[in-house]
Amino acid sequence: MSTPLRPAAPEPPRVGQTLALLREQQALSLDELSRRAGVSKSMLSQIERAQANPTVAVVWRLANALGVPLAELLAEGPRSEPPAIVTVAAQDTPTFGGSDARCQLRILGPIELAGQFEWYQLTLQPGAALESAAHEPGSREHLTVLSGAMDVEAGDARARLKTGETARYAVDRPHAIRNPGRAVAQALLVVLHPA
Missing domain, CATH: 2.60.120.10 (Jelly Rolls)
Structure with a gap:
């Protein structure tokens, strides 16, 4: 009896690309983001170059430091343009x-x-x-x-x-x-x- 093949596991989200884009949009240096998030500059650089996979805790810190929802750092595909007016209830x-x-x-x-x-x-x-x-x-x-x-x-x-x-x-x-x-x-x- 043969074992059914499992579909290949999806790749983890490419946090690095999104992180670099958000950092650039907010005109933040690696030093400034490192200070805000409490994540070392070398780790940030490795994440952006896809040389390291951040833990959930690190992604959470980065999302808070950038002022974006956690899901935005984990999202696949290109980001849509931010709305012209952002409201906060x-x-x-x-x-x-x-x-x-x-x-x-x-x-x-x-x-x-x-x-x-x-x-x-x-x-x-x-x-x-x-x-x-x-x-x-x-x-x-x-x-x-x-x-x-x-x-x-x-x-x-x-x-x-x-x-x-x-x-x-x-x-x-x-x-x-x-x-x-x-x-x-x-x-x-x-x-x-x-x-």
């Missing part, structure tokens, strides 16, 4: 709290700009504070209060902002944003990191 906007549970930050900026240019919607309950350690030298924040009032501290400097006002300040020192009022306060917070 409110429930899909990442949100996290600071050390103060009464503080909430919604991440409005795309992941690929993290570490360069970041922007957030900041919500502080009455008496809440967003306290931060010093960022790298040359970093600055821009805070525009949308409702309520906020106190800004940067090193020894202090300022109170009312609705509609903006503060720009260096954050290469410990800094904090506080809600001194009795109502919820909201603001847009932009963080600029040095190039």
Whole structure:
């Protein structure tokens, strides 16, 4: 009795080609992608040249660093052009709290700009504070209060902002944003990191 032949197993996805294309589209160097993904530059180079097969964990890190779904790195065939307008549903906007549970930050900026240019919607309950350690030298924040009032501290400097006002300040020192009022306060917070 003969054994039926099994169909040949499909080849694994060619992650390297897709990775190189995405990296080029986002104008990222191997160094920058290596830093963002926590994957060595030599490994990235080997993956792009199809000399190494990445683990699922590595592909996941790369997808997160590039701001694309995991399936996009694993997809076969040519990629379609990105849409002219990309929308993010409110429930899909990442949100996290600071050390103060009464503080909430919604991440409005795309992941690929993290570490360069970041922007957030900041919500502080009455008496809440967003306290931060010093960022790298040359970093600055821009805070525009949308409702309520906020106190800004940067090193020894202090300022109170009312609705509609903006503060720009260096954050290469410990800094904090506080809600001194009795109502919820909201603001847009932009963080600029040095190039």
